[in-house]
Amino acid sequence: MPARVKIDKVPMNLDLDNIDCEANQCFENSYKVAKKYPNVKIVEGIIIVVGKDFHSKVMEHVWNLLDEIHFDITAEQIWITEEYSQVSEVRYALTKIHTLEDVESMKFLNLII
Numbered sequence: 001m002p003a004r005v006k007i008d009k010v011p012m013n014l015d016l017d018n019i020d021c022e023a024n025q026c027f028e029n030s031y032k033v034a035k036k037y038p039n040v041k042i043v044e045g046i047i048i049v050v051g052k053d054f055h056s057k058v059m060e061h062v063w064n065l066l067d068e069i070h071f072d073i074t075a076e077q078i079w080i081t082e083e084y085s086q087v088s089e090v091r092y093a094l095t096k097i098h099t100l101e102d103v104e105s106m107k108f109l110n111l112i113i
Helices: 026-036 073-077 100-108
Strands: 003-005 041-051 056-066 069-071 087-098
Touching (some): 026 073, 056 087
Antiparallel strands (some): 003 087
């Protein structure tokens, strides 16, 4: 069963200024972070996006985890645009945590990306 998590800002000790995120590419965005910082994990989960009109949408999503801090570079770099201004809340729930090593193995087997 998915476990609800709180998303924080990107930890101050990570310099992600040179990581270019793309819309609708949350896995690739979080993979770039883990590739640059191998101690950062990749988290699979779901998000519930609640609009200002109270309609909601459930989607698969991927973000990162460092120690006990969950953070979402896609949200910080992409979702701040006007296109997402009608969103009042995003709730996160994790389903699986991967190490960079795990992801590299899956990538090699063509299971992802």
